[in-house]
Amino acid sequence: MSSLCWSLLVCVLLVAGQAAAKRTDAKIKRASDCGDGHYACSNGQCIQEEWLCDTEDDCGNNEDEVGCRE
Numbered sequence: 001m002s003s004l005c006w007s008l009l010v011c012v013l014l015v016a017g018q019a020a021a022k023r024t025d026a027k028i029k030r031a032s033d034c035g036d037g038h039y040a041c042s043n044g045q046c047i048q049e050e051w052l053c054d055t056e057d058d059c060g061n062n063e064d065e066v067g068c069r070e
Helices: 003-034
Strands: 038-040 046-048
Touching: 003 038
Parallel strands: none
Antiparallel strands: 038 046
16 A cells, blocks of 8 residues: 555544544543433433343343343
8 A cells, every 4th residue: 555545544543533532422421411320321311220230121222231140
């Protein structure tokens, strides 16, 4: 690859990384907006922490049931 192609590739990867970091920051802010005793779903919905791992899909994408012990 030419040096221009490598430069463009590096720029694309940097921009993608910055975008991902912004999405992560948004999740952190959203989580703090939910308040104590609540969990922030990735769709922005807040659910009660006691609803985690209760075998019911409260977030709408089953993320509140992922990684639970049986």
